[in-house]
Amino acid sequence: MKNTISERIFDFLKNYPPFNLISNATLLEVSQKVEIQYFEKDQIIFSQNDNPHEHFYIIYQGSVRLYRFVENEKHILDICDEGDLFGLRPLIMNENYVMGASANEETILYGIPIVLFHDIILNYPKVSQFLIASFATNTRDPFSEKHKGKLFANVSAIQKIDNSFAEIQSANYNRKPITCSSDTSIQTACIIMTKNIINSIIIIENDIPIGIITDKDIRTKIGTGLYKITSNVNEIMTSPVVTFPQNISVAEAQIMILKHKVSHLCITKDGTNKTALVGILTQQDLILTQGNNPSLLIKEIKNAKDTETLKHIRTKASELTKGYLEQEIPIYFVTKVISEINTAITKKAIRLSVSEIGKEPPVKFSWLALGSQGRKEQLLMTDQDNALVFENVTPAEYNGVKNYFMELAEKVTEKLNMVGFDYCPANIMASNPKWCISLEEWEQQFEEWITDPIAEKILLSIIFFDFELVSGDETLYNKMAESVFKTIEKNLIFLSFLGKITLDNPPPLGFFKQFLVEQDGENKDSFDIKSRAIRPLVDAARILSLHHNLKINNTIERYEKLMEAEPQNRDLFESCANAFKILLQFRTSQGLANNDNGKFVDINSLNKADRLKLKSCFKPIKNVQEAIKLRFKTSQIPQI
Amino acid sequence: MISWFKYNNYPIFWKEYSKKCKQKQPKSIENTRFVVFDTETTGLDIADDRILSIGAIGIFKNTIDVADGFEIYIKQNQFKAETVEIHGILKEGKLTKLSEAKAMENFIAYIGNAVLVAHHTAFDIAMINAALKRLNLPKLKNKTIDTGILYKKLEGKKESHFNLDVLCKEFNIPKHDRHTAAGDAFITALLFLKIISKLRKERNLHYSDLFRVSGKEGLL
Numbered sequence: 001m002k003n004t005i006s007e008r009i010f011d012f013l014k015n016y017p018p019f020n021l022i023s024n025a026t027l028l029e030v031s032q033k034v035e036i037q038y039f040e041k042d043q044i045i046f047s048q049n050d051n052p053h054e055h056f057y058i059i060y061q062g063s064v065r066l067y068r069f070v071e072n073e074k075h076i077l078d079i080c081d082e083g084d085l086f087g088l089r090p091l092i093m094n095e096n097y098v099m100g101a102s103a104n105e106e107t108i109l110y111g112i113p114i115v116l117f118h119d120i121i122l123n124y125p126k127v128s129q130f131l132i133a134s135f136a137t138n139t140r141d142p143f144s145e146k147h148k149g150k151l152f153a154n155v156s157a158i159q160k161i162d163n164s165f166a167e168i169q170s171a172n173y174n175r176k177p178i179t180c181s182s183d184t185s186i187q188t189a190c191i192i193m194t195k196n197i198i199n200s201i202i203i204i205e206n207d208i209p210i211g212i213i214t215d216k217d218i219r220t221k222i223g224t225g226l227y228k229i230t231s232n233v234n235e236i237m238t239s240p241v242v243t244f245p246q247n248i249s250v251a252e253a254q255i256m257i258l259k260h261k262v263s264h265l266c267i268t269k270d271g272t273n274k275t276a277l278v279g280i281l282t283q284q285d286l287i288l289t290q291g292n293n294p295s296l297l298i299k300e301i302k303n304a305k306d307t308e309t310l311k312h313i314r315t316k317a318s319e320l321t322k323g324y325l326e327q328e329i330p331i332y333f334v335t336k337v338i339s340e341i342n343t344a345i346t347k348k349a350i351r352l353s354v355s356e357i358g359k360e361p362p363v364k365f366s367w368l369a370l371g372s373q374g375r376k377e378q379l380l381m382t383d384q385d386n387a388l389v390f391e392n393v394t395p396a397e398y399n400g401v402k403n404y405f406m407e408l409a410e411k412v413t414e415k416l417n418m419v420g421f422d423y424c425p426a427n428i429m430a431s432n433p434k435w436c437i438s439l440e441e442w443e444q445q446f447e448e449w450i451t452d453p454i455a456e457k458i459l460l461s462i463i464f465f466d467f468e469l470v471s472g473d474e475t476l477y478n479k480m481a482e483s484v485f486k487t488i489e490k491n492l493i494f495l496s497f498l499g500k501i502t503l504d505n506p507p508p509l510g511f512f513k514q515f516l517v518e519q520d521g522e523n524k525d526s527f528d529i530k531s532r533a534i535r536p537l538v539d540a541a542r543i544l545s546l547h548h549n550l551k552i553n554n555t556i557e558r559y560e561k562l563m564e565a566e567p568q569n570r571d572l573f574e575s576c577a578n579a580f581k582i583l584l585q586f587r588t589s590q591g592l593a594n595n596d597n598g599k600f601v602d603i604n605s606l607n608k609a610d611r612l613k614l615k616s617c618f619k620p621i622k623n624v625q626e627a628i629k630l631r632f633k634t635s636q637i638p639q640i
Numbered sequence: 641m642i643s644w645f646k647y648n649n650y651p652i653f654w655k656e657y658s659k660k661c662k663q664k665q666p667k668s669i670e671n672t673r674f675v676v677f678d679t680e681t682t683g684l685d686i687a688d689d690r691i692l693s694i695g696a697i698g699i700f701k702n703t704i705d706v707a708d709g710f711e712i713y714i715k716q717n718q719f720k721a722e723t724v725e726i727h728g729i730l731k732e733g734k735l736t737k738l739s740e741a742k743a744m745e746n747f748i749a750y751i752g753n754a755v756l757v758a759h760h761t762a763f764d765i766a767m768i769n770a771a772l773k774r775l776n777l778p779k780l781k782n783k784t785i786d787t788g789i790l791y792k793k794l795e796g797k798k799e800s801h802f803n804l805d806v807l808c809k810e811f812n813i814p815k816h817d818r819h820t821a822a823g824d825a826f827i828t829a830l831l832f833l834k835i836i837s838k839l840r841k842e843r844n845l846h847y848s849d850l851f852r853v854s855g856k857e858g859l860l
Contacts, residue, residue, distance in 0.1 A: 002711055002713070002735055002822075003709060003711055004695065004820050004823050004826075005695075005697060005706055005711075005822050005823070005825075005826045006706055008817060009706060031706065032706055032707055033706065034707075035704065035705050035706065036704035036705075036706065036829075036830075037704070038830065038833040038834055039837075040841060043837075061812070061814075106812070106834075111703070
C-alpha cells in the first residue's frame, strides 16, 4: 500500500546518519513507525532523571537544548539542530536520562522506536558505531572501554569499534588449503600440519568443508588429555566452519573474524558451507595484506641511490596515506607506517650525506626528530624539525667535530627539503649551530629551560622534549632523555608552568549549525583543529608523561602507558587516545583534500557525521585539562 | 421499528462502528485519539463529484503516530480530466485502487470513534457522507474539528479565514506533497498540534473548547 507520509519521513531520514547506513527496505519500515511530536519554545521534552522514553529523537525542525543540573546550577551541554540525534541513553542502557532536553525554539521531533533499533544495531555495525559516537558526545567519557562494553550488550560485532575497516581491497587468501578427511587420526593430521608448516587443517567431505582443527584445538583438547592422539579428527574439530565467498574484502574478512571470534575463514565456491572449499583466509593473511605496500616502499628507500628517488618514494607514501584514510584504516597503523617511511628517508639522507663528505663522523652522534616527527604523528608533509647531538669532546677537538656535524646537518636538511620537507621557518633544525651541539651542551640547555620557565623557553621545551632517535647512537639519546627527567624531578614547579601553557586552549563546546559553540556562549565559524583540539591532547600527554618519567613521545602510546600508570584514570586516558586518533585522521584527510597542512577546518564543509565525530573529541580534552589543572595546581602559577 | 430494521441490515463493520461510537469517551485532549484526514475529489460538487483518495493519520497523546496512518485510492466510474492537474491522480494510474464500497468499509474501520480533524471539515465530511449514502448507510457519527475554525480561536484571529497554504506559511510547516490526501492530512496534523500548543499557551485549554464555535458569544 502506498504510504505518502512515511515516504516523506524516509526522504528526510535518509539524509542523516545513521539512517543513511540502513537499507532502504529497513529504513522504510522504520519510517512507518515514527512518532512525530511538536514542542513550543522552552517546552521540556524530558527532564534529567526522567524514566527513559520508548523512542530516541531526531530533530526534524528547530533545535533542542540539552542541559544538566549540577548542584542546582543549570549547565547547557549542547544545542542540537536539524538532523541531530538525542535521547539515546535508553537505547544504550536502561537508565534514566542523565540530562534534560527542552526546545530551544519551536521544534518538531521524529521519535524513532528503540525496539526497532535493536535488530538494526545487530545487523549494521556501522550504525552502532555511529550511535555510540553520538551517545558519547554527551557522556562524560566518550569512547571509553567501559561504555563500549555496556553498549548493546552481547553484540560482538561492535566490540572492536575503533578499528572500523572499510577496506575494499580484496583479501589475499591461500588458494591451496591443506585438508584431510574426517576419518583421519589426529596424529596423522598433526603430521600433515607440521610438514606443511601451517596452524590449521580443514576437514572435508566431497570437497565440502565440514570442520577445522587449529593449533589451539591441539593445545586445549589433546594437550590437556581430553582426547587421545589416536582419535579421529572429527571428534575435536570445530564444526561448522565460518565460510565466505571468494571475493572477500579485507574489511569483510576483519568483520567476520571479529564477529565469529575465529582465526580462520573458509572460502567456498558460493560462500556457504554447502559448496566446495576453494581457499582459507587466516588472520595472518590479513596482517600481511595490510603491511605489504609500506614494506615495499621501505625496501625501495634502502636501495635508493639519490635524493630524487627519495622524493619519488615520499610522493608514493602520500598516496598511500590517502588510500589508507579512504579505506578507514586505523590511524594508529597509518601513522606508524608513515613514520617508518619518514625515518627510513632521513636515515638514507644521512648516509648519502656522509658518503658525499667522504669522511666518517669523527665521534658518535644522534640525529633527532622533534615535534610531530619526534612523536611519530606526522602524516602530511610538514616542516622539518630536527636536532643533532654529538659525544662530549675536549675543547681542543670541539671546533673540528662541530664543523663536521654542521656540514653533515646542512647536507641532510637540504636533502630533506628536496624530498618535500620544508625548512623549518623558526630554524629549529640540526643545521642551526644552536641545535647541533654536544651532549653536555644539551644538558645545560635543558636545565636552563626547566629552571627558568619563561614563555619562550617553555615553548622551546615543548618542541624539544618530544625528541626521538632517528639515526645514530642510542646511548647519547638515552642520556639526553635522562637529563630531562632528572632536571624536572628536581624542579617540579616546571610542570605547573608547562601545565599553565597547556591549558591556554580550551576546546569548544560543540557545533550549532555553521558555528562553533564556545564555552562562553560565543560562536565562530572556522575551527583551528590543530591548536584547539590536537595540540591540547598532545600537550596533556606530554606533561603527564614527563610527570611519570615515561620515555615515549607518541601521543597514543603515551596515553596507553598512562592508562597503565594510573589505572584509576584509565577511562580518561583511553578516551583521550581515541579522540586523538579521530582528530589526527580528520586533520590528515582535510589536509589531503585541500592540499594544505589541515590546520583549519571550514565548518560549513562538514557534514553531520563529521561534526558529530569532531564534537565527540572535545569532551576528553576538557576532562584531561581539568585533571591537569588540579594535579599541577596551575591556578597558582601567575600569568606567563 | 424501521430504524431497528434498517440497523439489522447494516453490514457488520457499520455495526461495530456504531457500537464504538456509543462507548463513553475520555473527555481529555491527552487521551483522545484524533484522526486528521483529507480527501481528494474530482470536484467540489457534493452530489456529482467523487472521492479519489483519502489520507489520514492518527494523533494520540499529542503525538502523530505514523504507524496509525491510512491512505487509499478509489476506483472511478466518473472521471474529470480538468482536476487531474490539481491532485495528479489518473483514472488508470499505477496505484492500487479500491472500490468505493471497500474504501468506505476500510475507512470506517480505521477511524472508529476517533475525533475527526480536517481543514474545512464540512466538505470532506459531506463527501464521505455522500459516499456512505450511496451504500445505503447513515452519516458519520464522529465528533469533528475544523482546523480552520480552531485557528480562529487564537487571539486576534477571530475574523481570519485562511486556506491551508497560508496557514502553512504562518506556522512554518513545510509543504511536502501538498494536494495529495495523505500529504495534506499530514500537514493538517502538524497544523493541529501547533494550534493546540498555541491555544494552551494562551489559556487553560479544555477538551470541550476544541468543539465550541468561536465567536458564538458575539453572534448571540
